[in-house]
Each structure stands twice: as structure tokens, then as C-alpha cells.
Amino acid sequence: MSEKEISIGLFGFGCVGQGLYDVLNHSQSLKANITTIGVKDHSKPRKIDASFFTFKKEDILKRDDLDVIVELIDDAEEAFRIVSTAMNNGVNVVTANKKMLAENFQKLYELQEQNNVALLYEGSAGGSIPIIRNLEEYYDNELLSSFRGILNGTCNYILSRMELESKDYSEILKDAQASGFAESNPWLDVAGFDTLYKTILLTVHSFGLILKPEQVLNLGIQNITFDDIVYAREKGLRIKLLGTGYKSGNEFRVYVMPHFVEKTDELYNVIYEYNGVEVEGAFSCKQTFVGKGAGSHPTGSAVLSDISALTYNYKYAYKKLRKLLNGKDKRVNGEQLDNNFSLKVYIRFREKEELKQLEILNIEEEYRSARTNYIVATVTLKSLFCLKGNKESKLFVCAV
Amino acid sequence: MSEKEISIGLFGFGCVGQGLYDVLNHSQSLKANITTIGVKDHSKPRKIDASFFTFKKEDILKRDDLDVIVELIDDAEEAFRIVSTAMNNGVNVVTANKKMLAENFQKLYELQEQNNVALLYEGSAGGSIPIIRNLEEYYDNELLSSFRGILNGTCNYILSRMELESKDYSEILKDAQASGFAESNPWLDVAGFDTLYKTILLTVHSFGLILKPEQVLNLGIQNITFDDIVYAREKGLRIKLLGTGYKSGNEFRVYVMPHFVEKTDELYNVIYEYNGVEVEGAFSCKQTFVGKGAGSHPTGSAVLSDISALTYNYKYAYKKLRKLLNGKDKRVNGEQLDNNFSLKVYIRFREKEELKQLEILNIEEEYRSARTNYIVATVTLKSLFCLKGNKESKLFVCAV
Numbered sequence: 001m002s003e004k005e006i007s008i009g010l011f012g013f014g015c016v017g018q019g020l021y022d023v024l025n026h027s028q029s030l031k032a033n034i035t036t037i038g039v040k041d042h043s044k045p046r047k048i049d050a051s052f053f054t055f056k057k058e059d060i061l062k063r064d065d066l067d068v069i070v071e072l073i074d075d076a077e078e079a080f081r082i083v084s085t086a087m088n089n090g091v092n093v094v095t096a097n098k099k100m101l102a103e104n105f106q107k108l109y110e111l112q113e114q115n116n117v118a119l120l121y122e123g124s125a126g127g128s129i130p131i132i133r134n135l136e137e138y139y140d141n142e143l144l145s146s147f148r149g150i151l152n153g154t155c156n157y158i159l160s161r162m163e164l165e166s167k168d169y170s171e172i173l174k175d176a177q178a179s180g181f182a183e184s185n186p187w188l189d190v191a192g193f194d195t196l197y198k199t200i201l202l203t204v205h206s207f208g209l210i211l212k213p214e215q216v217l218n219l220g221i222q223n224i225t226f227d228d229i230v231y232a233r234e235k236g237l238r239i240k241l242l243g244t245g246y247k248s249g250n251e252f253r254v255y256v257m258p259h260f261v262e263k264t265d266e267l268y269n270v271i272y273e274y275n276g277v278e279v280e281g282a283f284s285c286k287q288t289f290v291g292k293g294a295g296s297h298p299t300g301s302a303v304l305s306d307i308s309a310l311t312y313n314y315k316y317a318y319k320k321l322r323k324l325l326n327g328k329d330k331r332v333n334g335e336q337l338d339n340n341f342s343l344k345v346y347i348r349f350r351e352k353e354e355l356k357q358l359e360i361l362n363i364e365e366e367y368r369s370a371r372t373n374y375i376v377a378t379v380t381l382k383s384l385f386c387l388k389g390n391k392e393s394k395l396f397v398c399a400v
Numbered sequence: 401m402s403e404k405e406i407s408i409g410l411f412g413f414g415c416v417g418q419g420l421y422d423v424l425n426h427s428q429s430l431k432a433n434i435t436t437i438g439v440k441d442h443s444k445p446r447k448i449d450a451s452f453f454t455f456k457k458e459d460i461l462k463r464d465d466l467d468v469i470v471e472l473i474d475d476a477e478e479a480f481r482i483v484s485t486a487m488n489n490g491v492n493v494v495t496a497n498k499k500m501l502a503e504n505f506q507k508l509y510e511l512q513e514q515n516n517v518a519l520l521y522e523g524s525a526g527g528s529i530p531i532i533r534n535l536e537e538y539y540d541n542e543l544l545s546s547f548r549g550i551l552n553g554t555c556n557y558i559l560s561r562m563e564l565e566s567k568d569y570s571e572i573l574k575d576a577q578a579s580g581f582a583e584s585n586p587w588l589d590v591a592g593f594d595t596l597y598k599t600i601l602l603t604v605h606s607f608g609l610i611l612k613p614e615q616v617l618n619l620g621i622q623n624i625t626f627d628d629i630v631y632a633r634e635k636g637l638r639i640k641l642l643g644t645g646y647k648s649g650n651e652f653r654v655y656v657m658p659h660f661v662e663k664t665d666e667l668y669n670v671i672y673e674y675n676g677v678e679v680e681g682a683f684s685c686k687q688t689f690v691g692k693g694a695g696s697h698p699t700g701s702a703v704l705s706d707i708s709a710l711t712y713n714y715k716y717a718y719k720k721l722r723k724l725l726n727g728k729d730k731r732v733n734g735e736q737l738d739n740n741f742s743l744k745v746y747i748r749f750r751e752k753e754e755l756k757q758l759e760i761l762n763i764e765e766e767y768r769s770a771r772t773n774y775i776v777a778t779v780t781l782k783s784l785f786c787l788k789g790n791k792e793s794k795l796f797v798c799a800v
Binding site for chain 2: 019022023026028029128129130133134137138139143264266268269281282283284285286287288289290291292295297298300301302305309312317319320323
């Protein structure tokens with residue numbers, strides 16, 4: 001574990017980039033410097049000297065004196081170009097871009113192999129929680145059977161405030177946007193796409209399974225109403241948007257959906273912008289990790305921990321993935337993803353017509369009133385795919 | 401990160417040793433074999449073939465074909481002899497013996513340096529929770545400001561059952577002993593010594609500070625009564641035995657004591673044999689880790705993760721400790737331990753006479769009845785040392 005001084009080329013100086021800058025400035029033991037920063041916007045005022053910045057990505061990518069490229073921009077496609085170019089140049093990369101990672105995972109895995117470089121991304125899931133490294137290292141030899149996690153701070157913040165302040169979705173969302181807890185366009189968060197990307201990353205490191213975003217169901221909280229909160233509260237439950245993955249025989253079930261969770265559940269008390277992940281192994285039993293899921297400094301800390309890991313030449317070993325790629329049971333290309341099952345859900349609806357698109361096997365409860373209607377029913381997971389990213393539908397679906 | 405097959409010499413085949421054996425047998429990706437097992441008792445029936453066992457430790461320590469010695473015996477002094485001999489022979493060691501580690505830490509640190517060998521001990525604190533590795537690796541460059549943890553499964557099990565079943569200490573203790581959740585001689589657990597040893601290990605990896613068990617206050621739950629549980633319950637609180645460490649200026653406050661914790665506290669819902677550790681960093685904010693704190697398989701899993709780490713030549717880097725040893729501000733020998741402060745505590749007592757030994761600065765509340773008496777008062781931490789390991793005292797002290 002030889003330690004060397006690290007020279008960083010940074011892309012992006014938004015929330016996380018500035019967080020990294022702060023954390024790095026206060027780090028006691030890591031010898032690392034941001035040498036240059038690539039940004040897009042010429043006009044934005046920035047809190048550090050202009051000499052740090054460049055507006056042409058080639059200025060950074062062509063340098064041969066950088067030890068690591070840290071990619072923290074918003075645009076997933078541009079991020080992929082930056083990251084893949086850097087890796088092809090033989091440079092180690094740290095990123096927190098879950099969308100870019102989830103959409104290009106197979107390719108990014110291959111680039112690591114081909115170029116013998118490290119790609120680390122602890123900041124991409126669970127914010128400050130060191131979940132990827134733990135799945136990769138600590139549960140390495142464990143018979144890991146499941147994970148379930150609150151992975152999106154914005155959704156959890158909205159759900160917590162709706163419940164704790166007895167307010168409706170639109171009011172809290174507006175407030176969250178004003179205070180920086182939600183984006184001006186919150187769709188990727190509230191419709192569960194952000195959770196989906198993170199769930200795909202946890203699936204790689206939990207089970208060695210590479211899935212594509214379009215293969216995995218994600219339902220969000222965009223249609224939730226205060227009536228749903230009241231329904232949960234009356235039963236002593238809370239609603240949490242969970243990304244979950246578990247073994248079922250030789251296959252894996254992976255999906256993103258709001259869930260009712262009980263008071264005794266470790267995730268019940270994970271509120272506001274906090275994230276929480278529970279993993280279960282055959283021998284270690286249940287383990288829960290809770291921490292701030294987003295924000296400048298928590299995510300900056302996670303990015304810093306990756307940079308620090310590079311000082312002792314750390315790389316993800318992808319043992320589970322490697323074993324499966326070599327072994328008989330190929331788990332790539334979604335072959336081992338099981339979407340053929342049914343589950344019990346609560347569905348709130350306005351017109352019964354809306355339910356017709358779903359394959360409902362059995363209705364256990366049905367409630368109708370002038371104000372709201374719901375059923376508790378068993379549906380096939382497959383039929384819920386019509387609601388994935390569907391901006392027209394007003395159904396709110398929550399796993400029971 | 402070259403992978404090699406690992407040959408293990410194991411000492412001890414009790415609860416954790418057998419757990420390791422099971423976990424190892426089910427491990428999918430780790431190539432590691434238990435080659436030989438050192439045990440003491442000739443007459444005990446054992447579930448695996450007799451050819452594995454030897455009764456002379458030299459039979460194992462003198463072999464030169466072993467890659468790692470795994471030490472899992474009860475006797476701390478004998479464990480230290482085994483571990484130090486192995487390290488002096490240039491062999492890597494994995495242990496879960498917190499008492500041995502806490503009592504000999506300085507020496508064991510030096511042996512690692514002198515012999516350039518790894519000593520790993522994830523199983524020694526937090527059971528299945530990967531807390532040491534996380535403190536060492538992930539919070540490596542963080543300005544870690546505090547930790548607090550439920551570190552003893554036996555105490556937490558007793559406290560949870562007293563509260564949830566409304567029963568008294570002696571009844572639950574007896575039951576816990578019968579069902580294997582408490583030792584026949586539970587003193588080291590209930591008087592807080594086990595928590596103390598673990599707290600000392602967390603202090604090394606949190607702050608780079610080596611403390612000796614006699615320097616740190618530990619109060620336990622041995623004098624708790626159901627009245628204390630009722631007092632907490634009426635206020636919506638729970639009693640948890642915590643090991644805690646935090647920065648205070650340039651010094652550190654470290655102690656073990658029962659604490660009242662609130663419903664909103666992440667540790668409130670950590671019940672029965674589960675352990676929970678909360679760490680707080682300047683940038684990562686609060687993080688909580690929860691998992692099974694003891695038991696054959698959870699601890700076996702932690703031991704296995706250490707063995708697995710040896711396959712890629714992992715060693716604790718002790719960066720924080722190293723920095724302090726080289727730097728101006730020496731934190732060894734307890735020079736930076738602050739025991740000169742006062743804190744608010746609840747003290748239940750029978751005779752007021754018993755309180756005389758304490759330095760009480762201020763009494764906020766006093767309650768007297770035929771059944772029980774208590775005060776809520778500010779006391780100096782130093783004066784509480786007279787209660788450390790004191791079998792005569794009947795005072796129950798709990799931080800407010």
C-alpha cells in the first residue's frame with residue numbers, strides 16, 4: 001500500500017464538485033490536489049480562482065500529468081464520453097453519475113478490463129453511505145440473499161414531510177424545490193429513475209448481475225396524495241420508495257416501488273434526506289446502513305474516499321460478476337432477471353377504467369368514496385411496466 | 401490484487417470457530433482451507449474429523465506451510481502468546497479477541513510494524529458489522545468527530561427483554577443464560593468490560609488514539625432494576641449501554657455507560673442481540689450501521705471477511721495513529737484522553753450514604769419513595785471511576 005501524491009482533473013464544479021473541493025481542503029492525511037477543473041458555463045461566478053478552470057474538455061483529457069479524472073457533471077452522455085476517453089487513455093476515473101453508470105455498465109466494465117484502470121463510484125449510490133465498497137469487499141464471500149434501500153433523498157424528504165406535517169404532495173414538492181431538496185424538474189427523482197439507476201449498481205455489486213434500466217420496473221411517488229399517507233398512518237405504517245433485489249431460486253427479482261414499511265422495520269425511522277440500505281446474508285443476517293443520501297459534502301466525502309482508495313491502487317474486483325461471466329450460469333443480459341411473478345399492492349385510482357391495463361389476479365379489498373378509491377390486490381409485476389415512466393397515469397401503486 | 405489459495409491454522413473450535421467453519425464451507429469464491437485446528441479439551445465431542453485437531457499449540461505455530469493463523473480462543477493471555485508468536489514468525493493473524501487486543505494494543509501494533517505482517521480483527525467489535533474496516537478505510541480522510549455504539553449483544557438483549565416483557569433484571573438474565581444469550585458468568589458483559597474493549601478498538605480506528613482499559617470509565621447494567629425501565633418508558637426513552645468517543649477541543653472523551661436514548665435516535669430501535677454504531681464526520685454527517693452483534697455465524701462472517709482481505713494483501717494502514725505518533729501532538733499513553741469533565745446522570749440508589757463517594761456538583765431532581773429513590777444530577781466523570789468494576793456498589797447510573 002504505497003502512498004503517492006494525487007493530481008486530480010475535475011469535471012464539473014456544481015454541488016458535489018464544490019463539496020469535494022471543501023472536503024479535500026480539510027482532509028488531514030490525503031495528499032491530493034485539484035490541478036484543473038473543466039466547466040461549461042463561461043458566465044457563472046465561481047468561488048475559487050479563474051486559473052483553475054478550463055472550458056475545453058480536451059485541455060484536461062490530453063494532459064498526461066493527472067493521476068485521476070473525477071467526473072461530476074450532470075449530462076450523462078457527455079459524462080460517458082469523458083469517462084470512456086479517460087479510461088482509454090489509461091487514467092483512473094472516479095464518478096458519481098449513476099445515470100451514466102447504469103446506462104453504460106457493460107461497456108464501462110469492459111473498459112476497466114481492457115485498459116486495466118480503476119473506475120470507482122461510491123458517491124453514485126447511497127450518498128455518504130459506503131454501500132458499494134461494503135458490498136464489494138465485505139460481502140464478497142457471503143451468500144448475499146437480498147438488499148432493499150431508500151436510495152433517493154428527494155423522495156424520502158417529500159414523503160417524510162407529507163407525513164410529519166400532514167400536507168399534500170404538491171405543496172411539499174414546491175417547498176422542497178425552493179429549499180434545494182428537489183430539482184426544478186424533479187421527474188427523474190419522483191418517478192423512481194434515480195432509485196432505479198442506483199438499484200442497478202447495487203445489483204451488480206450484490207449479485208454480479210448487470211441489468212439495463214429498461215429491464216427493471218420503477219414506479220415512483222409522483223401520484224401520491226395525502227390520502228395514501230393517511231391510509232398508511234392509520235395502520236402504523238410509513239410509505240418509503242425502495243429499490244430492492246433478492247434471490248428467488250436461481251433467478252433474481254429486482255424492482256423499484258413505493259412500499260409500506262412497519263414501525264419495527266429498520267428503514268421506518270430513516271426520514272427526510274437520509275438514505276438507508278438493508279442487506280441480508282445467509283450468515284451475517286440483516287445489516288443496515290443509514291446516512292445522508294445526498295448533498296454537497298456527504299457526496300463529496302464519498303468521492304474523496306474513492307480518491308483515497310486509489311492511493312493504494314484499489315479497484316473493484318467484481319468477483320461475483322467475474323465468476324458469473326466465466327461460469328455456466330450467465331447472468332448478464334438480464335437472462336437471470338425474474339419479472340414473471342405477482343405481488344400484493346395497494347392501488348389508489350380515480351376511475352376504475354384506469355385499472356384495466358393491469359393484470360389483476362385477485363382483489364382482496366376495495367374501498368370507494370367520493371374522495372378516493374383504492375384496492376388491495378395481487379397483480380403481475382409485468383403488467384405494472386405500463387406505468388413505468390408514464391406521465392399520463394394517475395395511479396399510485398404501493399407494495400403491501 | 402493477486403488471489404492465492406489460503407491455508408488456515410485455527411485456534412479454538414467454540415462458537416465462533418465452528419461458525420467460521422460453516423461459513424467457509426459455504427463460501428462461493430474464497431479459496432481457503434482450514435488445515436489444522438488447535439484445541440484444549442481432549443474429551444469434547446466435535447462435529448468434524450479428529451485428524452483436524454491437535455492439542456499442542458506448537459504443532460501449529462511451528463508449521464511453515466500456513467498462510468494465516470486464526471485465533472478464536474477464550475483465554476486472552478494464551479491468545480496473546482499465540483498471536484505474538486505467530487506474528488514474530490512472520491505469519492498474518494486474524495483474531496476476534498477484543499480483550500486480548502484492548503489489553504495489548506500498543507505491543508500488537510508494534511509487532512505488526514516490526515514483522516511487517518497483518519493483524520486483522522473485524523470480528524472483535526460489532527459482530528457482523530464491518531465497523532473497523534469502515535472506520536479505517538472509508539473515514540480515513542474524514543474529520544471524524546464522534547462514535548457511539550451499542551456494542552454488547554448480551555446487554556442489549558437483556559435491556560430489550562426487560563422493557564418489552566416488563567420483567568426484572570434477574571429473571572431475564574437467568575433466561576438469557578438458559579438460551580445462550582448470556583454467559584454462565586456474565587460479569588464481563590453486564591459490567592461493561594466487553595463494551596470497553598470494543599470501545600478501545602473503535603477509538604484506535606476513529607481517532608488514532610491508543611488507550612488502556614484502566615484509563616477508560618466503564619459502567620454497566622448489573623444494577624439495573626425494572627424501576628429504571630419504567631422511568632425511561634414513561635418519558636418515551638429506552639436505556640442502552642453505549643460505548644462512546646468524541647472530540648472535545650484537542651482532547652477526546654471516551655467512556656462506557658448506560659444512556660437514555662430517544663425515539664428519534666437511530667439506536668432506539670436497535671434491540672435484542674443487535675448492535676448499532678453511529679459515527680459522525682464533519683462532512684459525511686451521521687452514519688449508522690446496524691447488524692447482529694454476536695453469534696456463531698455473524699462473527700464467523702466477519703472473521704471470513706478478514707481472511708478474504710488477506711488474499712489481496714490487505715493490512716490496516718493505521719494512518720491516523722501513524723500521523724499522531726509522528727506528529728507533535730502525541731495521543732498515545734492517554735495523554736489526550738479527557739476525563740476531567742462533568743455530565744448529567746440519573747442515579748438510582750437505596751441509601752443516600754451510597755452517593756457520598758461521588759462528586760456531585762448539582763442535583764436537579766430528587767425522588768424518594770418506599771420502593772425506590774433516584775436523583776438526576778451533574779457529577780464529575782472522574783468520581784464515577786469508583787464504580788468501575790465495583791461488585792459491592794448497588795448504584796445504577798445512566799447518562800441523561
